[in-house]
Amino acid sequence: MSGQPSLDQRFADNMGQLLGPDFPNDIALAVSGGGDSMAMLTLAHNWARVWGVRLWVVTVDHGLRAESAAEAAMVAEECTVLGQPHTTLRWHWDGQGNLMDAARRARLSLIDRWRAGLEHVLMAHTQDDVAETFLMRLKRGSGVEGLAAMQASANACPHPGAKPALPARDVCWTAPPPASVDGHKQSRGFRVLRPCLDMSRAELRHYLRTLQGRWFDDPTNDDTTYDRVRMRKLLDVLDAEGLDRETLSATAHRLTRARNALNARARDVAGRIAEEETLNGLRTGAVLIDRDGFAEAEDDTRLRILAQALRWVASAEYRPRLQSLEQLAERLMAGGMGTLHGCDVRCVDAQIRVGREFSAVSAPAQPGKIWDGCWQICGDVPNGSYLRALGPDGLKQAGGRPRGAPVAKMLYAFPAAFRAEVLVACPHLGYGEKIDIQRLDPGSSFAASFVLH
Incomplete structure (x- = not known):
């Protein structure tokens, strides 16, 4: 968008709000190989060089498409070029439950079992993701709680107690993450950080094209059997009527303020x-x-x-x-x-x-x-x-x-x-x-x- 600071500056500002001013020495990044996450990898690499932060990149290969292994390998190659350590974690779906939900849970679980002493994991959710989720939940008749935007910083605790070890056959890394960071050993959970929530998918891809970066387009992003894909296509129709992604995202963030106020009231009453x-x-x-x-x-x-x-x-x-x-x-x-x-x-x-x-x-x-x-x-x-x-x-x-x-x-x-x-x-x-x-x-x-x- 014209008149806005560069994406690098916006990313730095967002990281400052999420973690500053005393940044941790080590941060993890979840990078799938898609345009959003590859743009985040580049933004984080540029930012980390300025602030002296070590990055640890992880890719979860869900194994659901023949191309997934090649995509994970591409991320590893790009990390080698950037000089960043990279890990691929492989998941084997047991065929049970909803696939999308199972994949999301598996991603968090595998990252938690891999991260060792790392406390923060960056994920590349965007303004488009907020708008798509808003429409999906609006379709279900959700109230304020469901329509509020995802948080830029949120706790994840897939394993409240002891974590199962990662099978060696499902891990491929250039270096393991540190067992302790800043003097602290692994905590029970970790923080998911989303520094790209105010950035659009189009902006991030333009950033990558300008830098001649690489990424893969997942063919399932065009599969209309998924609700999210249908909402993504609907956004193009709504955009023509003036109801664009930025507007829907802004509405979701306003509802977040309302939700937080309602939660404060509920906590106060519950305390009594x-x-x-x-x-x-x-x-x-x-x-x-x-x-x-x-x-x-x-x-x-x-x-x-x-x-x-x-x-x-x-x-x-x-x-x-x-x-x-x-x-x-x-x-x-x-x-x-x-x-x-x-x-x-x-x-x-x-x-x-x-x-x-x-x-x-x-x-x-x-x-x-x-x-x-x-x-x-x-x-x-x-x-x-x-x-x-x-x-x-x-x-x-x-x-x-x-x-x-x-x-x-x-x-x-x-x-x-x-x-x-x-x-x-x-x-x-x-x-x-x-x-x-x-x-x-x-x-x-x-x-x-x-x-x-």
Whole structure:
């Protein structure tokens, strides 16, 4: 756009806002080989030379197209020319679930397992991505939460506990990333940074053409079986009517401000009416909400508190769909109950209890592993012991529901240690051997999980 600073200056300004003034010594870049990410690689290379920052480039080869290996090799070649270390990580899809979502989750997971001590990973999301996502979510009837723009800086924690090692056959690198950075060892999660959100795809490609840079065009970007591709084509039609990418992106960013204000209100109310449930002096992983306070809150505040409780209890990455959330809130206001997002939600006396749904909990965890996304035996694992849900059989072995505990069905999802099919310990019920079973929270406590951007 005429009158604007150069892309190099805009990138430097954005990096200053995201990380300045004391930049880390080492930063990772996720580069696919497409035009957006290759432009970001060049921008970051020029910026890093000025500020003395070391870059570590990673490409995830999803293996879904015959050309993907060549694209990863091209990125590696360009990194060699620039003098930047590069790693290719290969993914093998198991054919389960939605492909696009599985690929996105795999990308974050593989990067997390690779990054060692690196705390920041740059990703090349653009103004076009914001506009396309806005239209996709508008089509689904999303509210403020869904229509708000993606954040320029966001936490990612694919592995709240121990990470599985990367198979050597799926890693190809010129040098491994450092095990510790600036004196700090690997953290539980990392920050995704998006310094190109105010840049258009056309600007980035023009930048690359001017510098005679290389990139690959992914043929799936023209495959109209994908929602995003159809929205991309629709943007060209809307642009002719004056509803361009910049306008849609600006609207999404304004909605981000509104969302943040609404989140602040929800956090304030939740601090007064919601708390984590404890039993036998231990956190159970459930949330208790005062029914009267819930009824007095504004509709949007109620939905936000309920959504965050569901998300936190289930250790879920996303909120439930708005329509399902509204239906559950209506049932609760009438004194009813329901299940949603892997949670059992019901009115108990003067409170609404949001607990884990027994039928949705994970399969038993191998000794020393995390169970159900957040529970782990801390310290030594007794020989042959493993974690699973207490279940009706475990509750029977423990002698039934103790006085003061929730109704029996709510206890079934509690974490418990077993040896074969014999209950060894359920600390929340004060039963069995002295074993320390703790919740490992990706977002810390429920009160702290209302992140304000």
